[in-house]
Amino acid sequence: MELTVTGTNAITSPFLHAWDWRVALYLFLGGMAAGLAVMSSILRLKNAGKSAEGESASFWGPLWVPIILSFGMLFIFWDLDRKLNVYWLYLTFKPFSPMSWGSWGLLLFFPVCALNALVTMPGEYRHWLRFDVLRTLVDRLQPHKRLLAILNFVFGIFVGLYTGVLLSAFVARPFWHSALLPLLCLVSALTAGAAFMAIIAKRKAVKLFFTKVNVSIVIAELIVMVLFSIGLATSQGGAVMPSFSFILEYLLYGMAIALVAKLLLVTDERSDALPDRAVLLMQVSAAMVLAGGLMFRISLVYAGQLSHLV
Amino acid sequence: MPKYAMVIDQRRCVACMACVVSCKKENEVPPEHFRTRVLEMVEGEFPKLRMELRSELCNHCDNPPCVANCPTGASYKREEDGLVLLKKYRCVGCKACLAACPYDARYINPDKGFADKCTFCEHRIKEGKEPACVATCIGKSRIFGDMDDAKSPVRVALQGAHAEVLLKHAGTQPRVYYIKKFSKPE
Amino acid sequence: MAIDLTRRKFLKISGAATVGATVALNLPDNFLLWAEEAGLVKATYVPTYCEICFWKCGAIAKVINGRVVKLEGNPAHPNSRGKLCARGSGGMGLLYDPDRIKTPLIREGKRGEGKYRKASWEEALAMVAEKMNKIKQKYGPQSMALFSHGCPTDHFLPLFSAYGSQNIGMPSFAQCRGPRDVGFELTFGENPGSPERVDMVNSKVVVLLGSHLGENMHNSQVQDFSEAVSRGAKFIVADPRFSIAAGKAHTWLPIRPGTDMALLLAWTNIIIKEGLYDKEYVHSHTNGFRELAASVREYTPEWAEQETDIPAAQIIETARLIGKNAPAVCIHPGRHTTWYGDDVQRTRAIAILTALLGSWGRPGGIFLATNATMPKLPAKPYPVIPTPPLNRGDFKFAGAEGVTQVIRTATLTGKPYPIKGWFVSGTNLMKALPNQQATLDAINKLDLLVVVDVMPYDTAMLADVILPECSYLERHDTLVVGKGKMMNVSIRQPVVPPLYESKPAWWIAKELAKRVGAGEYFPWNTYEDKMKSQCALWGVNYEELKNKGVVAFPDTAAPYFTATNPPEFKTESKKIELYSKELKEAGFDPLPRYVKHPQPAAGQFRLLYGRSPVHTFSRTTNNPELHELYPENEVWVNSKQAKALGLKNGDYAVLVNQDGVKSSKVRVKATERIREDSVYLVHGFGTTSKELKRAYRRGADDQGLVTRYAVDPICGSTGMRVNFVKLVKEA
Incomplete structure (x- = not known):
């Protein structure tokens, strides 16, 4: 068919480009913060907190959450074309708008993860708290440490899902319009969180733990991704399947798993005695998972905009 | 309470673009931006060809995904007449509505950053006039009126005609109807 | 409903108040937006008729704060019936085009170099008048020719009749509907x-x-x-x-x-x-x-x-x-x-x-x-000129609009008598006449080329003196007596005052008339005075005409x-x-007889040309409102032929005609919509005037490729679909 269109807008024609790398980065960082919140809470809650003992990541993990989240939110704010009106997000609640859920969710998640970071702060860093108010607050919250960790976990799952719900709500973009997308985004967020924990963990046992967790979630993600792709291939979304980037992610994830495959057999008791080479492998493997996660978000944002309901 | 709708009689359209320019000037649409467009589609092989001319605009859906996806309530469906409108002062320019619209009806105002789109010339309707594109439509291909009024031009136009909406399966329940073919056989 | 309205207003106001209170910085911008939404700005409406093409549609201009924001069709006007086309709706694009000719300009460099200096009207008019007087003295008034199209004709034709020349050429005859x-x-x-x-x-x-x-x-x-x-x-x-x-x-x-x-x-x-x-x-x-x-x-x-x-x-x-x-x-x-x-x-x-x-x-x-007609105002008869006009050539059936290219030939050959000055208005001759080289050569033989126009089109940029006419939205023009099914009279009146130093054509004609000793043929002070006397003679209420834009005479209809x-x-x-x-x-076939015309050789295409609904001739290519809809033309070529030539949709190609003339590069539209033996271009693109900043060299100029033309022996018109081109891919 020969088609001539007069009167198109560059932002929607020949395909949508409302969102660019800033949104992709926001989704990636938001997802990573959420995953990190979940993983750091797991570390804190596991074995009644025993696993966290002597592990600096049990503080640095929670602390990175609000920091990464801030960067993520910075990118989404940067993307807004009418920033001065941003307060309207908080003068309204729109139950059918994922973005409304997201802005409120992030608004609640932020203090939760920040407080969580504060209460997990070890004594040696207490002098960072400049104000008495903060110190008092931290003291008051100490008894609720566990509750905060649980809240942190719950919000982590919520935000992780949200990064996918945001996109899956668009009937107009068949590539995104899949009920599997929130799940896919959640597992992607969790892998990023686990990988991040694996990287920052000091103790080899903790590193190994998160590497193993990561491998299981990466496998889960690969399965969901296959299911998602089947959904795409059998719907209009298939028209723009970013096969190249998906294959590359498979490759990255596959290699990440392969790198640490031998370590998966290692049991916990001996894990602190792992050689430095193993540590390096775990670091590289985790970095590859992060790279794959970033690529996934970028291809997700761009491919979705290429797709159009017909 | 009127229920405004538009009928586009494609048989009468000559793709002259009068609607495109008239809309731009009426609504002070910025350069290189448009609220309505015209598609020329030709199928077949020389000399057996078939042409379809179609103008597109905001469908003022009864189930508008742009409104559902708007996080600030800037995009809204006006209760009294069903127009999908925008409160510019509320818009944050998040572009969720652009992604949500299956008709690509929206754009971002390049100077002010808010989303914008066809209003069915709400300000003209208020004065009892037709939307600018309808008023100037050379082929009288664009027809505007109240679906609840049996004598309105839209109802008259739809009578006995086979009308379709765009992307019916999107579930948006559009209010722009297209008459593509002659109802009586040639 | 009333209660509802109040509530809505209240919500609107309170909404605005919230805006103001929440972020003070945000207020002015938001307030303006709100004011706009609330419809606090009021507009005035002025009827006139359009000049973006020649159809002369009744239009109504919407003016806010002295700015034309919209043009709409006049519902009472038979040519528009309340509707304007894309071009008419984009008419203010001409008015506000920053590339307009702003002051009188006098050529400084060589012809075609495009070097001009600003001049006062006094100087420019004096210069034109002096040269016209010189030509009259030396060669006789018939040696000045007028090329014209559209409304300016109504002003410059009387000037020329009074000056003593009947050598008029309007492309509307020999290049169009003659x-x-x-x-x-x-x-x-x-x-x-x-x-x-x-x-x-x-x-x-x-x-x-x-x-x-x-x-x-x-x-x-x-x-x-x-x-x-x-x-x-x-x-x-x-x-x-x-x-x-x-x-x-x-x-x-x-x-x-x-x-x-x-x-x-x-x-x-x-x-x-x-x-x-x-x-x-x-x-x-x-x-x-x-x-x-x-x-x-x-x-x-x-x-x-x-x-x-x-x-x-x-x-x-x-x-x-x-x-x-x-x-x-x-x-x-x-x-x-x-x-x-x-x-x-x-x-x-x-x-x-x-x-x-x-x-x-x-x-x-x-x-x-x-059959109804309007009487003419009594006027002083024009001088009788002994030398017969040459503008109809040897064509017995040539119309009163003249045969343009005959004047061009006379300019080149000096026969039957020399043509030494061209006065051009409302037409871009370079894009209207076939064989551009001949036009250029003729121009180079002239003692005087004056162009009166709104925009610096190709021909204007060759002139010795360019006089800036104001656009149709800034001037009075002739009352149009329309004769469709019924008779009607429509008015053109200024919607806004002229921008820059531009002047209406009637003023330019009157001022020039004064300076060439023909002032007595323009016996009114303003054009409005003339229109008022015409209305009085015709029994038309001038004020009513001014307010409505058109007055119709329904009882004059007798269509069948x-x-x-x-x-x-x-x-x-x-x-x-x-x-x-x-x-x-007269020696012609009394009944139509088939004559075979040459067809393109292998590898060649017949060059066809036509119109885009959003452009008029070469006149609108720089109009910002219309340029954005169709910024450059495309060459239509059958997709099979395109494939054979290795051309894809959107590629750039160059057209080369049978005489080796090359077009500027033009996008290929490979399409099933055209025969394999022809290519098609929308006319008017590829301007050579650098002053048209948007349109300069955008698209291909079909007229440049029309180097050959088949003159109709009956009326002198130039058949222009007799050129063949090759398509060459542009690297």
């Missing part, structure tokens, strides 16, 4: 008018020969076209290109270019042979039927198939469709009819077929013009032949002349 008017005048004694009096809305069958209505955006006529389509009229469209009109057609005949005459004659033959013509009408109102019947006998459908590339069966079928629906059949006379050099004869064939069907003066055919409105033909024989004695006496 042959059609002549062909119809020879047959019916009058031409089909402008707007053409086609009664399509009542037609059962409409035949379009190359008329691409819809792309050819003639407002009211396209409205009628759509109406006719909607009412179920069957369109038979003969066009090498699948035009918009072809897309609406019952039958599209992708005819081989140059063979329209064969189709018309074959149709005529079939209609006569099968007795489908209106016998009573033919018997009472025509002469020469027997000669006609004999002359078309040889033009069989099978023969026509060979010529036209249209299957004989389809020719027969369409002929029957036409014949059986007579007289409600409209064979569109066409408008731009200067195609192959036998154009008068082709339009004669159209006129003859119209007569056979009894469609002239009948519903669904060609309706009749009103009736018992009280009997047929009357202004030919010599007082009948429709199927057989033209007049032509015979």
